[in-house]
Amino acid sequence: MGSRDLSLYIGPIEMGSQIEASEGTTELVVRETTTAGVRYLDDTERSPDCIVTDHDPPERDCFELLDAVSPEIPVVLAPNGGNSSVATRGLRAGVATYLDPTTLDDGPAALAAAVDRLVDEPPQQAHEAGSGDERIERFTNIVSHELRSPIQTAKSGIDLAKTQCESRYLDNVEETIDQMDELIDNLLDDIKHGETTVEIEAVDLAVVVEEAWPEQTTATLSVESELPTIEAEHTRLRQLLDNLFRNSVEHGSTSSQRENRADDSIQHGGDGITVRVGRIDPPERSDHTDSIGLYIGDDGSGIDPDHREEVFEYGYSGSTDGTGFGLAIVDEIVDAFDWEIDVTESPNGGARFELQNIKEI
Amino acid sequence: MTDEGRKTVLIVDDEEMVAESYELYLQDEYDTIVELSGGAALMELDQREVDLVLIDRRMPGMSGDVVIDHIDKWEMDFQVIMLTAVDPDIDIIDMPCDGYLTKPVSEDELADAVERAFLIDHYEDLIAEYNQLSEKYEVLTSQFSARELDTKKRFTDLEARMEEMEADIADTADRFSDSKLSDAFRQLH
Numbered sequence: 001m002g003s004r005d006l007s008l009y010i011g012p013i014e015m016g017s018q019i020e021a022s023e024g025t026t027e028l029v030v031r032e033t034t035t036a037g038v039r040y041l042d043d044t045e046r047s048p049d050c051i052v053t054d055h056d057p058p059e060r061d062c063f064e065l066l067d068a069v070s071p072e073i074p075v076v077l078a079p080n081g082g083n084s085s086v087a088t089r090g091l092r093a094g095v096a097t098y099l100d101p102t103t104l105d106d107g108p109a110a111l112a113a114a115v116d117r118l119v120d121e122p123p124q125q126a127h128e129a130g131s132g133d134e135r136i137e138r139f140t141n142i143v144s145h146e147l148r149s150p151i152q153t154a155k156s157g158i159d160l161a162k163t164q165c166e167s168r169y170l171d172n173v174e175e176t177i178d179q180m181d182e183l184i185d186n187l188l189d190d191i192k193h194g195e196t197t198v199e200i201e202a203v204d205l206a207v208v209v210e211e212a213w214p215e216q217t218t219a220t221l222s223v224e225s226e227l228p229t230i231e232a233e234h235t236r237l238r239q240l241l242d243n244l245f246r247n248s249v250e251h252g253s254t255s256s257q258r259e260n261r262a263d264d265s266i267q268h269g270g271d272g273i274t275v276r277v278g279r280i281d282p283p284e285r286s287d288h289t290d291s292i293g294l295y296i297g298d299d300g301s302g303i304d305p306d307h308r309e310e311v312f313e314y315g316y317s318g319s320t321d322g323t324g325f326g327l328a329i330v331d332e333i334v335d336a337f338d339w340e341i342d343v344t345e346s347p348n349g350g351a352r353f354e355l356q357n358i359k360e361i
Numbered sequence: 362m363t364d365e366g367r368k369t370v371l372i373v374d375d376e377e378m379v380a381e382s383y384e385l386y387l388q389d390e391y392d393t394i395v396e397l398s399g400g401a402a403l404m405e406l407d408q409r410e411v412d413l414v415l416i417d418r419r420m421p422g423m424s425g426d427v428v429i430d431h432i433d434k435w436e437m438d439f440q441v442i443m444l445t446a447v448d449p450d451i452d453i454i455d456m457p458c459d460g461y462l463t464k465p466v467s468e469d470e471l472a473d474a475v476e477r478a479f480l481i482d483h484y485e486d487l488i489a490e491y492n493q494l495s496e497k498y499e500v501l502t503s504q505f506s507a508r509e510l511d512t513k514k515r516f517t518d519l520e521a522r523m524e525e526m527e528a529d530i531a532d533t534a535d536r537f538s539d540s541k542l543s544d545a546f547r548q549l550h
Contacts, residue, residue, distance in 0.1 A: 148446035
């Protein structure tokens, strides 16, 4: 008969004894501290088939242990009173199973069962290959959880609050949360697929312009020509226009601020700004007669010619409260649609963004 | 208070506000029970009959995965919808659940998913019953001549019931909002 499987438990001796007393089929070595556990792993000639660790034994915590453990050994993180942050961090660090024994009727038995299961069927090691794709996948999983969970909480709170009172502010917040959700989806999509994948459809440009125009603004939208139906993806087109409008409305400036132009290429402001949107027809002798252009121009202080290339770079912002994401995302979407974008000065002195190579339907 | 004939949904999410909002979305159509941990959900399932479990995948303590593994091992007969903030991975193939939703979910998305799970449950019940009747039909038609069977009322009742069920099965398949699913069920049928 062969030897029994071996597991290592790191945490309070009493819990270790209880796990051992449960009907687990593996032999259990118990060490009270992470330091002692790591020492055991260094000294032993027989590596355990599974490790169970409390999160916070004296001296060092489980995350230090995880750094020291070979990725082939499955680890059960069993914190004595955990929370979602510890769970997420543990899973991020590669633990195979997370179980908080204090939330279970019979925690030690559940841990013994988890050990048996992992010893019988060791999980595929996520960090074994460590390829770029796997790292990206793990990263996006963590990011999506950390961002989408609070969005769900916020949406839930709004819906519950609406049962108790009516307020247009709740509607505004809800709309903002929905936009954040959409943005996160798009960003995660970008990260996962390396490039933006789009589903081209027929989109009524006039409708999307209306949708994307911010509600709470004193700025004026002027649509200067009839806007056609074009080939694009509705969600991303709305995001593109939303970002361009936001740039004009929030970062456009009144003429009184023009003297600051040299220090701040995209000025702050808002009041009195007019944003003009219109179609650009192709030149008569152009090869691209089936495509049109679109301009979005404002009468703010414009963008300094020296900074026009940089405004589409991630992280670049002409203001202290800008994220430097807005126009970079615009550029990504333009690439994904196979369009072109250029920034110039509008006839009214502000910034003018020109989108080209748009297919009209 | 439980209305007779209404289905019961057990909602499991460690975020109390989120669980309460799901209850809000569903309470007009279903009876609801809320539990805030996997362990408490299993205790509830041990004591009460539910028709559907709506469970968060990632919870501190006992995760949704562990809970639905228990449900699977205990061979409990109800629908399970997993909710998670993480995009589904290939591992959901092995997951013993009938639906999978990615957070955040809206009221409509949640209500649709629950309705769809119940429709699938109903469809499976219909198919199981139809197969039973069909077996009996095959045995009887091989044993007796058509003329003999035509004189037996219980056999004609069986034929009528099978026809009725065929219509019900086709109608149920049509009610799936996803046309691919409708087509698939119609082909199966």
